[in-house]
Amino acid sequence: MNEQRIRCEGRGRIGAPSIAGLAAALLLWSATAGLAQTVDTTLWVTDGYVNAIVRDGGTIYIAGSFTRVGPATGGAFVIDAGTGATQQPYPKVVGDVSAVAPDGSGGWYLGGEFTAVRGQERNNLAHLDANGNLTPWNPNPDGGVAVLVVSGDTVYAGGGFTIIGGQPRHNLAALDAATGAATAWSPDPDDYVNLLAVSGNTVYAAGGFSSIGGQPRHYLAALDAASGAATPWNPAPNEHVFALTANGSTVYVGGQFNGIGGKTRFGIAALDAATGIATAWNPNPLNYSLTVYALAASGSVVYVGGGLGSGLAALDATTGAAKAWNPNPNGGVFAIAVSGSTVYVSGEFTSIGGQPRHNLAALDAATGTATAWNPDLNGGSPALAVSGSSVYVGGGRFDILGGQPRHNLAALDANTGAVTAWDPNPDGGGVSGLAVSGNTVYAVGGFYLIGGQPRHNLAALDAATGAATAWNPNPDGGVYAIAVSGSTVYAGGSFYQIGGQTRHYFAALDAATGAATAWNPNLAGDGDIDILAVGGSMVYAVGIFTGAGGDPYPYLAALDATTGAATAWNPHPNGGVDAMAVSGGTVYVGGGFTSIGGQPRQYLAALDATSGAAMAWSPNPDGVVQAMAVGGGTVYVGGAFTSIGGQPRHFLAALDATSGAVTTWNPDANRPVYALAVSGSTAYAGGSFFGMGVQPQSGLAAIITDTPTATLLAQFDATSAADGIELRWSFGDPSRVATVAVERALQATGPWVSINPEVQVTSGVMVALDRMADGGGEYFYRLVVQLTDRSQTVFGPVSASRDEPLTMSGMTLKSPNPTPGGIHVQYAVARAGQVRLELLDVSGRVVATLANRVQEPGRYEAAWDGAGQRGQLAAGLYFVRFMAPDCMTVRKLAVVR
Numbered sequence: 001m002n003e004q005r006i007r008c009e010g011r012g013r014i015g016a017p018s019i020a021g022l023a024a025a026l027l028l029w030s031a032t033a034g035l036a037q038t039v040d041t042t043l044w045v046t047d048g049y050v051n052a053i054v055r056d057g058g059t060i061y062i063a064g065s066f067t068r069v070g071p072a073t074g075g076a077f078v079i080d081a082g083t084g085a086t087q088q089p090y091p092k093v094v095g096d097v098s099a100v101a102p103d104g105s106g107g108w109y110l111g112g113e114f115t116a117v118r119g120q121e122r123n124n125l126a127h128l129d130a131n132g133n134l135t136p137w138n139p140n141p142d143g144g145v146a147v148l149v150v151s152g153d154t155v156y157a158g159g160g161f162t163i164i165g166g167q168p169r170h171n172l173a174a175l176d177a178a179t180g181a182a183t184a185w186s187p188d189p190d191d192y193v194n195l196l197a198v199s200g201n202t203v204y205a206a207g208g209f210s211s212i213g214g215q216p217r218h219y220l221a222a223l224d225a226a227s228g229a230a231t232p233w234n235p236a237p238n239e240h241v242f243a244l245t246a247n248g249s250t251v252y253v254g255g256q257f258n259g260i261g262g263k264t265r266f267g268i269a270a271l272d273a274a275t276g277i278a279t280a281w282n283p284n285p286l287n288y289s290l291t292v293y294a295l296a297a298s299g300s301v302v303y304v305g306g307g308l309g310s311g312l313a314a315l316d317a318t319t320g321a322a323k324a325w326n327p328n329p330n331g332g333v334f335a336i337a338v339s340g341s342t343v344y345v346s347g348e349f350t351s352i353g354g355q356p357r358h359n360l361a362a363l364d365a366a367t368g369t370a371t372a373w374n375p376d377l378n379g380g381s382p383a384l385a386v387s388g389s390s391v392y393v394g395g396g397r398f399d400i401l402g403g404q405p406r407h408n409l410a411a412l413d414a415n416t417g418a419v420t421a422w423d424p425n426p427d428g429g430g431v432s433g434l435a436v437s438g439n440t441v442y443a444v445g446g447f448y449l450i451g452g453q454p455r456h457n458l459a460a461l462d463a464a465t466g467a468a469t470a471w472n473p474n475p476d477g478g479v480y481a482i483a484v485s486g487s488t489v490y491a492g493g494s495f496y497q498i499g500g501q502t503r504h505y506f507a508a509l510d511a512a513t514g515a516a517t518a519w520n521p522n523l524a525g526d527g528d529i530d531i532l533a534v535g536g537s538m539v540y541a542v543g544i545f546t547g548a549g550g551d552p553y554p555y556l557a558a559l560d561a562t563t564g565a566a567t568a569w570n571p572h573p574n575g576g577v578d579a580m581a582v583s584g585g586t587v588y589v590g591g592g593f594t595s596i597g598g599q600p601r602q603y604l605a606a607l608d609a610t611s612g613a614a615m616a617w618s619p620n621p622d623g624v625v626q627a628m629a630v631g632g633g634t635v636y637v638g639g640a641f642t643s644i645g646g647q648p649r650h651f652l653a654a655l656d657a658t659s660g661a662v663t664t665w666n667p668d669a670n671r672p673v674y675a676l677a678v679s680g681s682t683a684y685a686g687g688s689f690f691g692m693g694v695q696p697q698s699g700l701a702a703i704i705t706d707t708p709t710a711t712l713l714a715q716f717d718a719t720s721a722a723d724g725i726e727l728r729w730s731f732g733d734p735s736r737v738a739t740v741a742v743e744r745a746l747q748a749t750g751p752w753v754s755i756n757p758e759v760q761v762t763s764g765v766m767v768a769l770d771r772m773a774d775g776g777g778e779y780f781y782r783l784v785v786q787l788t789d790r791s792q793t794v795f796g797p798v799s800a801s802r803d804e805p806l807t808m809s810g811m812t813l814k815s816p817n818p819t820p821g822g823i824h825v826q827y828a829v830a831r832a833g834q835v836r837l838e839l840l841d842v843s844g845r846v847v848a849t850l851a852n853r854v855q856e857p858g859r860y861e862a863a864w865d866g867a868g869q870r871g872q873l874a875a876g877l878y879f880v881r882f883m884a885p886d887c888m889t890v891r892k893l894a895v896v897r
Contacts (some may be wrong), residue, residue: 037665037793038704039695040682042417045072046410046699047378047398049430050686053677053700056436056463059420060412062686062700063431063443064675068378069410069419070403074696075395076100076110077375078132081339081362082389084373086401089132092118094670094691097394101148101155102387103177106130109155110383110394111145113892115670115751116694121743123751125157125164127180139165139173139180140753144892146194149203151225153177156203158193160879160890170888172205172212174228187213187221187228192879192890199246199273201225202233206241206253208844208879208890220244220253220260222276233276235261235269240843243305247297247317249273250281254292254304256843267292268304270320283320296336296343298365301325303343305333312336312345312352314368327353327361327368335384337391341365342373344391346381360393376402397690398698409443409450411466414679417702424459424466426450437484437511439463440471444479444491458482458491458498460514473499473507473514483532483539485561487511488519490539492529505529506541508564519564521557535582535609537561538569542577542589556589558612569612571597571605579639583630583657585609590625590637604637604644606660617660619645621653627687631678633657634665638673638685648748648797652685664713666794667703668693681705693794712736712793715765718781718800724771725779725800727757730764741784742768748780748797773800811837811882811889819895822866825880829855833885837862839893840879847873866895 048066055061076097078087095114102108107129110117117126118134124145127137143161150156155175157164164173165182172193174185193207203223205212212221213230220241222233235253243254251271258264261271261278270281283304294305301323302315311333314325331349338344343363345352352361353370359380362373375393378401383394404419408431411422429446436442441461443450450459451468457479460471477495484490489509491498498507499516506529508519521541523529531542538558556577558569575593582588587607589596596605597614604625606617623641630636635655637644644653645662651673654665667685675686683703690698716729731737743752757768773779782796811827829835837851850862866872878893 037667039667039692039697040417040702040704041072041695041697043072043697043700043702044069044403044412044417044419045400045697045701046406047400048699049674049688050699051430051432051674052434053675053684053686054434054436054441055414055677055679055684056441058414059422059463060414060684060702061410061434061436061441062412063409063434063445064686064699065408065430066410066699067405067407068400068403069406069412070378070400072695072697073399073401075379075397075399076383077377077393077401078108079375079391079393080389081342081344081373081386081391084375086375087132087390089118091126091128091132091134092116092696093126094397094694094696095124096144096396098144098146098159098382099148099157100383100385100392100394101150102385102390102392103127103150104387106388106390107135108385108387108392109148109150110392111148111157111159112383112394113144115691116696119694121694121752121754124159124161137178137180139175139182140751141165141173142751143889146192147196149196149198150177151198154183156196156198158196158205158207160192160892162887162889171207171209171890185225185228187223187230189213189221190888191881195241195244197244197246197251198225199248199251202231202246202273204244204246204251206244206255208240208840219255233274235271235276235278237261242291242293243295245295245297246273247302250279250297250317252295252297252302254295254306256291267306268295270302281318281320283315283322293332293334294336294345294347296338298338298343301365303336303338305336305345305347307332307334311347311349325366325368327363327370329353332380334380334382337384337386338365339386342371344384344386346377346384346393348380378403397696400698408445408447422464422466424451424461424468426459432480433482435482435484435489436463437489440469440511442482442484442489444482444493446478457493457495471511471514473509473516478528480528480530481532481542483534484511485534485539488517490532490534492532492541492543494528505543519562521559521564521566531577531580533580533582533587534561535587538567538609540580540582540587542580542591544576555593569610571607571612571614578624578626579628579637581628581630581635582609583635586615586657588628588630588635590628590639592624603639603641617658619653619655619660619662621645626672626674627676627685629676629678629683630657631680631683634663636676636678636683638669638676638687640672643748651687651689654683664793664795665703665705667701668794669701712785713783713795716783716795716798718779718798720800721769724757724769725773725781727766727768727770727781727798729766729768729783729795736787736789737785738788739786740766741786742770743782743784744770744773745780745782745797746778748799752782809882809884809887811880811891819866819893823864823880823893825850825862825864825882827851827860827862827882827884829857829860829884830887831885832856834883835885836881836883838881838883839864839873840881840890842877842879847878 046066050064052063073090074093076091094116097112099111141161141164145159147158167182174183189209189212191208195206197204215230222231237257237260239257241255263278270279296303314323329349329352333347355370360377362371379399381395385392426447427449431445433444453468460469475495475498479493481492501516508517529543533540573593573596577591579590599614606615621641621644625639627638651669654663669689670691671689673687677684692701757770759768778801780797780799809830839848
């Protein structure tokens with residue numbers, strides 16, 4: 001999970017080591033075998049979620065909700081302006097890139113909401129040189145960066161941060177282009193900044209603020225580039241500004257307003273750079289609801305991009321009249337950059353300038369036709385800049401450049417990682433389940449056409465061609481789960497008729513004919529079957545039924561594979577089961593329960609396959625388990641947890657199958673995992689994540705288990721000392737260690753920052769003192785170890801606490817983000833007073849209030865269920881705003897449906 005902790009005040013003094021930190025140290029000291037891992041960066045990824053994975057021989061079959069698969073590039077690129085070729089190496093950004101700015105020397109700055117670049121941790125802001133290498137420049141903002149502008153030796157950054165370049169700066173800062181340190185310039189806007197433009201000695205800023213540079217200014221302001229003070233220039237738009245460009249004596253702005261600079265202007269205006277008054281220039285779009293998102297001025301032309309109508313126009317800079325130039329995109333345009341006779345545009349379109357172009361295009365400035373330049377970007381790009389022969393592009397976490405279209409179902413070559421020609425191309429909704437048997441791939445989901453044939457929610461596909469076979473049970477309702485055993489295909493769902501027979505939710509089908517066999521558990525209730533597994537002579541079923549074979553078996557049952565009768569096996573979970581794996585005499589289950597098999601078990605349990613009783617195995621994750629797979633003596637689990645077995649593990653973990661102890665295998669997914677499969681030493685994970693550690697793996701990842709590291713780390717602990725926090729570590733085999741880097745964070749989930757503590761060797765143990773940990777609260781540490789075989793492993797975190805009364809207020813968005821509707825927000829209040837926690841739309845309107853009351857100092861949590869003041873909110877971008885007596889901060893939130 002990619003959480004961020006907002007620090008609004010300083011920290012206090014020394015306290016005592018935490019019990020959590022000591023427990024972590026004891027676990028690392030233990031003799032339990034650990035597993036290191038490497039993410040396979042050659043495996044192609046998806047532009048959406050993966051919820052089913054099966055590896056069969058040299059092929060990896062994946063299913064879910066996606067439209068394209070391609071190389072794992074991350075969401076930022078440098079593209080040759082002439083050829084359209086992409087510069088290598090890729091920046092490999094883990095997260096969103098909202099801003100790009102050339103540095104004038106062939107390199108570029110990028111900002112957004114990300115955690116890593118080129119395999120190294122970078123929070124929200126980074127610099128790449130002309131060769132594509134990550135530089136040491138690292139201002140490390142604690143919140144998102146929405147806009148960047150380079151002016152001389154200064155980089156201006158706007159966004160939603162409170163600390164940047166080592167200094168407290170709210171939402172806007174000037175950074176030294178060489179060192180990354182924040183300069184003294186500090187306009188201190190009271191809300192986010194999403195647009196900047198520099199002209200001479202003036203910095204123009206737009207955003208959600210109502211105060212900036214020491215003056216009241218709503219949404220738009222001009223700042224002195226030397227002092228940061230607001231100038232008298234004050235156009236006072238009555239709604240948000242989404243586009244801004246300065247051109248000589250004129251400042252062009254676009255947005256949602258209908259009044260600005262003292263005049264009525266709908267969505268677009270030209271302002272006098274000296275007075276702020278709207279000039280006579282008034283394109284006056286016919287569609288008054290038009291929102292302008294992009295502007296670029298070039299000579300006598302102002303290019304305008306928006307979200308409605310044709311989405312793109314060229315206006316006369318003198319009269320405001322629209323020119324004949326009309327590329328006519330079939331979707332919105334959100335960024336424009338002009339270079340010579342070419343207009344580069346990005347947005348959400350598939351056709352523009354008379355040619356098919358996906359979201360990114362180069363247009364002839366004279367005719368508006370699309371040139372041959374065609375990088376083929378799958379997602380809309382909010383960041384675009386041109387410098388010399390390079391086009392700089394920044395986009396989203398699921399962006400793919402090139403690749404191949406695949407609709408919810410694909411096959412990848414296990415050796416090369418690339419997609420194969422296999423393409424059943426199902427229509428309708430996503431594919432939710434897969435099974436492979438011989439030369440047949442079985443698929444279930446929400447489709448009506450697949451493999452070139454009409455098939456309702458269930459199909460058998462040729463493993464070589466992807467064509468649908470003649471096998472067609474034709475269920476009359478949804479099919480959600482499938483399992484194959486010998487010549488029998490078990491199907492579960494919400495159907496009543498399947499294979500030519502009446503079968504409630506559950507059926508056994510002949511693998512040759514598709515006809516329903518006599519096997520009929522006759523489930524009761526008004527529910528469905530979601531998960532199936534076959535083990536020995538039993539078929540295990542999970543669903544929302546209330547009976548199996550006439551007996552009450554809520555959520556989970558074991559049925560005789562021969563007769564269909566429900567056995568006495570009845571673990572009786574008190575909540576839903578979302579994942580299941582059978583291994584020998586054990587049935588591992590995960591879900592939302594807190595009691596199962598007669599014992600308290602939180603979200604994860606091992607059940608005796610004979611009695612149904614819960615075994616002693618109890619890893620106790622702090623969130624729901626949604627996927628599992630067993631390989632050798634290891635149980636791999638995925639889901640929505642951030643801690644398991646007393647150790648921080650983000651959404652993915654490996655557990656000892658006998659003891660339940662957590663291994664050191666820790667790929668560090670940044671969003672939930674919904675699917676797992678194991679083949680040899682490789683674990684495949686699918687889900688909504690877009691990063692595995694420092695690698696941009698969106699939707700799909702292969703994690704290769706390295707040599708066990710049980711003897712490598714002998715000790716790692718942290719304790720409070722008089723002058724800071726003392727760390728101690730040692731290795732069982734020091735000859736395998738090349739380098740050790742120490743990293744620190746304010747919470748177990750990061751963000752992590754490299755530190756250089758004082759280090760000495762005492763009796764073979766490395767003793768390090770972190771003197772910079774000089775405030776109250778808890779500090780977390782980890783070791784990043786480079787081995788002599790050039791692999792890397794990470795140990796920790798461990799923590800030590802310096803207890804102190806809470807001295808800072810702040811907010812943390814809990815997973816998921818993006819959310820399908822609902823999040824948890826943790827916040828801390830340092831000073832008693834009025835506290836507000838609100839959800840805002842992009843226009844700044846409050847659409848939901850999570851907290852609005854006087855609160856005493858302490859830590860709190862609020863939940864949002866996805867509803868606004870007028871019902872469920874539509875998908876889109878929102879902002880979570882936290883206001884306390886000593887702190888105000890804003891975080892982006894994406895809602896997906």
